[in-house]
Structures are given as structure tokens and as C-alpha cells.
Amino acid sequence: MFKPQAMDKIELIIPQNEVVRTTEALAASGIFHHTPAVQTIIETASRDSDIWQTWTTDLIALERRILLVMEELKMNEGAPPSVPPHIIEPRVAELDIERLEHEAETPVRELEAAKRRLTQLQKYVGQLTPIADLDVDLGTLRNLHYTFIMLGSMPVANIERLESSLEHIPFILITLRQEEHLATVMLFGLQQDAAVLNRAARSAYLNPLVTPEDYRGTPAQAIAALQAGIERTRQHIAEYEREIAHLHEMRIRHLRHLLWRVRATHALAHTIAGYDHRPHAYLVTGWVPAADRTRLEHEIGIVSEAVIIETLEPRQEDIGHIPASLKNPPLLSGFQGLVTTFGQPNYDELDPTPILALTFPLVFGLMFGDLGHGLLLLLAGLLLASRRIKALQSAAGFGVVIAFCGASAMLFGTLYGSIFGFENVLRAVWFRPLEQITDILLFAIGVGALLLSGGIIYNIINAALRQHWGYLLFNRNGVAGLLFYWSLLGMAARAFGAPLPIPGGVLAILAVICGIGLTFAEFFERLVERQHPLFKEDVGTYIALAFFELFETLISLFSNTLSYVRMGAFAVAHGALSLVVFIIAEVIGAPGSVGYWIIVILGNLFVIGFEGMIVGIQTLRLEYYELFSKFFSGGGTPYTPLSLIPKKGKISSVEGASG
């Protein structure tokens, strides 16, 4: 729980003919973290003949084709299968997809064409309606000897431009009807200018109305015929939609299965393409939790006896790249999420999740102490964690964090004697922050000093685990830093009259010794670690910089500690905000009246929502920037066991933004 799981580096030598089965077994085990070698990827990528690379490319294209058919048949891809489906050769998959495409093509294309025809017919009706009363054959209008007439639709934005372009030509342009972007217009001119008018109209995107043969006659006759045509087309659309619905019903399972087979095969091909390909064999390296190594060997042994598995000693270049598998109880998954949001822990350092799970609710409760508000948060958190709200199921882990914070707020609410903002109902077990502001602020500083010390101790343990003894002893977040901090705290406490068993002189000497250690920390660290040269730059520059370093350490310890004063300030603010709610409630109505209670309830909800959010953000800030900065930087490699079911769904979108 405190350290990532111990990992073993293993190397598998897989005969070429066993590579598929073995990779499937590795993925099925759910514990093998594959490490593709960089040079191998490049080498493989440049070898066009490599079958697996070709498979990868082909399968991306096939996936797109399947998704297109599914979209045309109005299907979604469904949930990923629980067990990886069998792999499928791209050639076989393509034959299957071609058949499905062919099956869907006719009704889908016919439907699209029918919809376009419907739109076109409706457009014709729209264009003819303004001249419906005209008792002239449309054919006659088009074939006049001396007059040019063009009825059609064009973008509204182009009307002015068309008029401008015909400046030197006699014409009349009448807008018969105008919709949002399009207008139905009639262009009149002289037949002798027809060529110019036609070119001008065309370049202004005036699409002339050319009704099919069936819709000739007077405008009224054409409209009646068009209406009948619209009705027929609607019937066709309904027929095609029924046909597509039938295909949907028939093929949905098959298409989904095929889609996930293609995706699983892509994952497999992509993985194998990343293996180190030797003549007749593949060399595969990766990591497994040490406790599960034997199980993996057993499972691979069942699949193939020809595969050789060796456990390797991690090499120098592996340091920093060993995947960190965090093993925390499910109850702490929400806190682990907060840790990984900040950064992925390294393999050789302590997992900050337990310390976060302990301090996060503590800090939150201290700032948000109220028995009633805490209870509501606890209930809301438990409801979230129970996964009963479908839309918020993914936030179940966060529900546990809220529940812990709620419980802590209840505890501090009891200590402060506060329930739903009422400060006179419960007896304060400890004291009321609003009445003893100095005490709560000093207490907050004390808690801050404790947390910072905890952070530094965590860092010392991390340094010990990495065997960085120089860093452990002399770093500002190491032993020297901790003793320096404590001696300064001790001197400050004595200055304020606190009875300490250690004499002031001893504290001062300790501070001076540690201060010297911190000032020349880099020199001492290099000395202990036997690194040369002892000074990276010339001695004069180093000494000048070293004193500034000490000054910066001092300032940062001071500001880090003072930063925690906000915990006390928020505890006071929480009480004050509740007081404001009651003052407003009393202005609205006498205590006990309906208006009074409405304001009290709304005010409490506001305090929980608004102040709860602010306190949550402040807590996160204190954890991330004050505490984590002492011992945790992130940058580790997450443990991601090989899987043939892509977590991100669509494989073609998994490529990086710049890829």
C-alpha cells in the first residue's frame, strides 16, 4: 500500500510460429506490461514488408469501413466485449466487410437519393408557389422570342452582386420569396442578351428551375403534379427506412462482433509490430508484478512450451521507466485518482495515496467543521460511491473522497459545536473558531508544521529507498532541512513563551549547523555521493549563490508554514458565513416563520455548495503545492497491462495529435 508493487523484468523468446498465441496469452493474463524498444519500432516501421505493420495499417482502414456501415445502418458500436474476440485476418475481414457494404449500399443510397429528390421537389413547389396564379405554360415562358425569363433560387447574399454585375445591361430582377439564406427570384431581360444573362446568373449561383418532364404545364398544374411526386417519394423513403431497419436488426450483432474482432486484431498486430524481431523468433521484454511472475510463466507454459522466459536484472537505463503499479484498497481509489491527476508516482518512491487519504479529509474538515453540513456531504458521497446514479457512475471514486471529507467535517463540527450553522444548539467539545480566532489560527499553523514535517520525512524515506545518501542528509527537504525547520520552530515557540525541554542555545546551535549544511548542500551532497567535480561552477559564484539558496529555503519554509493559516481562516469564515445567513433570515422574517426557515435552508445549501467547493479547492491546493512539493514530483511510468480490447475505443483516433 505504501510502495508500488515489486516488479520483475522478464524477457520472452517466442518462436515465430508461436507469437500470436503467446501474445494472446500475455494479454489474457492481464498482468504483463510490454516495453517496446524504441529502435525496434523505427526499424520495423521502415520495413514495409513487415506483415504486422501492414496489418496495423490495413485494420485501421477496415475499422473505418465497418464504422461507416454501422453509421449508415444507424447502429452504435456497443460495449466492449468482456473477453477479447478471436483475431481475424485483414483479408478475411475485408471480404466480410465488402459483403456487408454491398448489402447496405442499395437501400442506403436509394434512401439518400430519395431524400434529395424530396428536397428538390419541395424546392420546386416553393419556387412555383409565388407564380401559382399565372395562367401560362412554363415551357412557353422559357421559349419566348424577344424576352429572356429565368425563374430560380439563389443565395440572398449574391442578389446585390448580380444586379451590380448587370449594370450595363437592361434587366429586371424580382425577388418572389426570401427564406433565411436563399431567395426565389425571376430575372427578366432581352433575348439578345441571353448569353450574358445566363453567364451572369450562373456565376451568381442562380440555379434555374428546370422541372422534369412530368411537371410541365401551368405553374398550378406543375405544383399539383409535384405534390403527387412528393407523396410518392415519401412512400419510397418509408420503404427504404423499413429495409434499413430490417438490416439493422439482422446485422447488428454481426457488425459489432466484427468491429471488436478487427480492433482486437489491430491491438495484437500493433503489439507484435513493437517486438524485437530476430530471425525465426521474437524478443519481448516487459514487466510483471513479482508476486504474479510464476502465474504468468505457468499460463504461457500451457500455451507453448517452446517459449523461453527469463527474469532479468533491471539495468541502469530502466531506472525511471519501471512501471509503478499502485496497490491501494478500493476505498482509496478516489484519493489515488487525485494523486495520479497530479503525477504518476515513480517505482522507487513511496505512494503518496495513504498520506493524502489521511491529510485531505483532515484539512477539509478543519476548514469546513459543521456536523450538519458534514452529514449531508457524507450522504452525498455515499450515494455517489454506491453507483446508484447512472450518469455519475464514473465519479464513484470521488464519492468516497466526499464521504471522508463529510465525516471529517462532522468530527470537527462536533469539536466546534456547530450544526447547520447553529452555534448555540450543540456544546463545543473543543472551542468555537469564531470566538477564539487566535487559537484556531495558531492551531492551523501547528497542523501545517506537522504536515510539512510529514512531507519532509516522506522525502527522506524516498531518498533512503533510492540510496541517495547525500541528498537524504543535506537537501532542504532532507535531514538537514527538517532539523533546521524544527529548530526554527522551537526558537519561535520559545520566543512566544512556550515551555520546551530543549534550551534555546541548543536550538540556535542546531539551526546554525543545519544552516551551514543547507548552504553548502550541493557540495556536501556531491562529497557524500563521491561525484566530481565537487563544484559545478567556480567557487566564488557557488558561495554567492549558496547564501541566496539558504535565504530562499528560509523564505519558503516560512511561507509554506504560513500558507496553512488559511485553514484557520476558513474555519472562521465558515462560522461567519453561517452567521450572515441567520442575519438575512431574521431580516426576512421573525425566527420560526416560514420566510426565516426558507432563507436558513437556502443559505445552508449555498454554504455547502459554494464554500464547500472553495474549501475543496483550497485543500487540493495545500496538498498539491505545499505538501507534495516536499517529496513528490510525478513523472513515473503507469503500469498498463497489455490488453487486446482498446480502452479508448476507436483505434483510428488513438493516434497522437501530431501523429
Added chain:
Amino acid sequence: MARSGVTAYAQVNATTRALYASLLAPEAWRALIQAPDLDALLVQLEKTAYAPYLKIDHQLLTPRRTVYQLRWHLARGYEKLIRLTPEPASQLIKQLWQLYEVDNLKATLRGVETNASWDEVRRLLSPMPRHITLTNDDIQRMLASGSIVRAIERLRHTPYYDTLLHAFERYEAEKNLFPLEVALDLDYRRGLWQAIHNLKGLDYEQALRLVGTSIDMDNLLWAARYRVYHRLSLQEIINYTLPFGYQVQDADIRAIAEGEEIIAVVKRIYPRVEALDDIPAQTRDNVSPQRHQLALVERALQRHIIKLCYESFLGNPFHIGVPLAYLMLLEYELRDLTVVVEAKASQLPVERLTSMLTIEWW
């Protein structure tokens, strides 16, 4: 409420100044131009602000892929400045950014017409991770659709659908993408013009000065190209150009359409444009020299815009002109970098290469 002045532009201005400093310095340009081949050019580019985008296997960096990777720098620049610029000015930057989406759409339509695959088309596109209506997924679905009409159907959710659907009748009659592309270009610039007019005060003036001049340049060159390359009629030229502009009036477009030399028109509208007198006048029948003349006029106008961009960094800096000028300079830088990449890939002599660049950056 829209903010303006110092409070609105303090952060934008500071960020733009920092970005401005990352534009290629004269020494960098010299080194790039003198690079003996594409590999050496890549080594030089890795010392510039483009380095993070070239951190991929060098074997994959073909000229086309290199240009694609370089365009990421522009995408990040737009992203950053759209985020920082206050409303409604950020709308103008978004609209400017949309030009690349329009270009992507045109490239996709060409891909659909030639039955190209996604892999053939993708590196021709500008990378556009944010502030888009047309996603890579849409483009892939368009390419898979098999026909222009079906590809347009896949744009139903985008602002391009109505424009393309109406222009499609022309495409179907002529089997030529020209009407679709012109419709998209005109529609895009109408949006740009509208975005300028949504601004007020100094923002409006600066946007008009920079983007308005750029629109003028497009309009003038379109008119000249339609006459020289496509031999269109006066009415067609007017309909295929914009009815608005910063300094360009309808009469100017009409003059070009009726055969007046573009150099004379540009001189009349923009007397500050340099080097126009050095461009030899041409007769109307001689198409090839006319094309050469047009290319020189285009370069003179581009240089004028670059000059306007540099001027934006002088004086009161708290307006939209500063981020606009930086982005426009970056676009020109990228345009010339593209020329350098192509030139190095095809082993073009340095003299030939430098003659093809917009400006002497060094």
C-alpha cells in the same frame, strides 16, 4: 461585457511579444537557406521554435510530412491567442483560423473527386486540433462516401452545408469543383468581414487595416486571375469577387475585369506599395508573361501587408492589431518555410530559392 484597452490586452500583448521573439531570426533564415539538403535543413529547424513539432522519426519526415509538422506551430499559436484574446476580437481570430478549415475542406473535396484515401489526404491538411467545426472524423467519412454529393451530405452539421448544397447544382452540371471552391471562398470572407464589423474603436481600425488589406489583396488578385487564367466575362468576374473591401471599390474590380492593368489599379489604391514600378507592363494577349506579372504584383502586395504587420508593433500596443500582426507574420513565415522545404527536397539552387520567397527575411 466586452473589455478593451490595457486590461483586455495586457496578457495578450505580453504573450504575443514573447511569441514574436520566437519568429525566425535573420541568422536562422540564412542557415536554413544555405542548408545543403533536407536533412541539414531539419537539423537547423531543430534549433528554432519549430523543434518540438519535428520530434518524430526523421525517416518519416518527407517534405510533405515536414510541412505538415511545421504547421503545428501555427495551430498552437492560433490556439494560444484565441484563448487569451477577449471577445469579440477573439471571434475575428477564430474566423481567420477558419481559413485553414476551408482549405482542408477544399482539399478533401478534391480527394473525394480523385478517390484518394485518408492516408493520401491527411498530410495535405492543416492540423487543426481546436476551434473547428470540421473534424478529422468528418473528413474521413467524406473520403469514404465515394461521391461529392454524399460527401456534402456528411457536412450537414457544419456551416458549410448550405453553401455547398446550393453550389452543388453547378458542380453537377459542370463536373468541376471550381463553383464549390469559389462559393466557399466568398462565404468565408463574408464571415471575416462581418467579424471585423463586430469590433469597435481601435480594434476595428486595426483589424480593418490588416485583415481588410488582406481581403483587398485577395479580391484584386482574384479579379485579375479570373481574367487572365479563366478568361471570364465582366459579369462573372464581378459575381465571383467580393462586394466589399477596405480600399478596393467595385469600380476597381470592374476596371480590372474590363482589362485595366492590375499594376495601375494597385498603384491608385495603395500608393505605398513598393516595387510596382519595377514590374514590366504586359499586353493582354500574352498570357504567360501576364501570369509572371501577376505573381510579382502578388508578392508586392504581400510585402506591403508584412510591412503593415511590423508597423502594428509600434505605438499603443493594446489592441487586436498586435496578435493579428503576429499571426499573419507567422503565416508568411510558414509559407516561405514551405518553399524552403520543397526547394531543399528538390535540390533547387540557393539563388532560385531566394527569388521564390515573399520577403528577404534575412
